[in-house]
Amino acid sequence: MYEKSIIENRLLKLYNHRSMPVTVRSFAKVNLGLRIGAPRADGFHELLTVYQTIGLHDVTQVTVARGSGIEIRCADPRVPRDESNTCFRIVEKAMQALGTKGRIVIELDKRLPVQGGMAGASSNAVAVLLGLERALKKSLPVAEKLRIAAEVGSDLPLFLVGGTVLGIGRGEQVYPLRDLPATACVLVTPGVGVSTPQAFAAWDQLSGAGGFARETASQLSTAGRPQEPSGLRPAGQPRAAVATQSPNTSLAKLTLSLPSDRMNGLSRTLSAWLSEPYSGAPFGRGRAENPLLALVRAGIKNDFEEVVFPEYPELGEAKRALERAGAKYASLSGSGSTLYGLFASRQAAVKAAGGLRKQGWTAQVTVTLTRRQYWKQVIG
Secondary structure, eight states: OHHHHHHHHHHHHHHTOOOOOEEEEEEEEEEEEEEEEEEOTTSOEEEEEEEEEEEEEEEEEEEEESSOEEEEEESOTTSOOSTTSHHHHHHHHHHHHHTOOOEEEEEEEOOSOTTSSSOHHHHHHHHHHHHHHHHHTOOOOHHHHHHHHHHHOTTSGGGGTOSEEEEETTTTEEEEOOOOOOOEEEEEOOSOOOOHHHHHHHHHHHHTGGGGHHHHHHHHHHHOSOOOOTTOOOSSOOTTTSOOOOTTOOGGGSSOSSSOHHHHHHHHHHHHHHHOOOOOSTTOOSSSOOHHHHHHHTTOOBTTHHHHHHHOHHHHHHHHHHHHTTOSEEEEOTTSSOEEEEESSHHHHHHHHHHHHHTTOOEEEEEBOOHHHHHHHHBO
16 A cells, blocks of 8 residues: 555656756858749749858747646747747647647747848747757657658758758758858848748739749649759658759759749859868868858849848848948848848958947847757757
8 A cells, every 4th residue: 555655656746747948049040042933833932042050049948847738938029829830830740740748838038030031930940849859858750850840831941950051942942061161240130020921922023923823833733843952962851841853963953944044043053162162261262262252253142132122221221231341241131131241250240240330230240050060059
């Protein structure tokens, strides 16, 4: 009888157990060039971009408690706390895939701008997934995590890779690229929020995409998915998440046969970039110069700038301010509203940020993260 009581008490303690909070940093990304293709049959657009993780981040905490349900806590009133939050959706899918139950409490310390084009919400969701695995002491196969991430949102999978990442399809098909050297970066965040759906709608109107959407859908249904870039290995996704056709396919064939010269142009630039060795010194010279400079000179740009800058003139002015401050390259990230500039040194970046603040801009200094640096810093 006594032994039975001891066992019951132990089981009760286990049942009432609340896991220690697991803290995970969720880093931001910027886009090194972004080309928008024609609308797809599923309503998305074909995209071609290079994602780059950077040192700015939010902080997430995940706790598993007795009971059921998902609770999201955040001091920022703009962050949804229901099933529309990407963190909520990824936890639902992950708990089902793990075959486990519990009450999940998510605390978000938002330090990245909302609607800033830095994929803060997507990064939060991936950080929560990683924290959930640690809290439960269970893990999903990499391919399964990538599949779940792609189902929740287009730019989630990149945060399961980190560093310099090629994104194709609607952005969810990710390929780890050879990392760029860590490079000083200044971010300017004007006080406006840009809606990505509205930016896509404005792009379609500008490019006349609405007029040939039906034709595009027909072409997409017969042309198949973009093929795998030559020499690159997908980031562990099954066929549902990334195409795995002929390994001899050239990067210039990333895009479908659609009216998008911009996509093809960036494809050729990336193909040449990937094949060049480089010294590893930011903006320096060696066996070959930093490929980022070659990419800049080749004319990489973010297509969203064509529709976002006319709507929000202050964003165009912010880019020009970064260039005047000495940025080797400046661009809108995603659909905005954050802009970033890459600098030759941290000293140059700090000086530029100080000057920009005196002009009234909100400016932060950070650095691009290599894949190893990214994963070293994710778990706090």
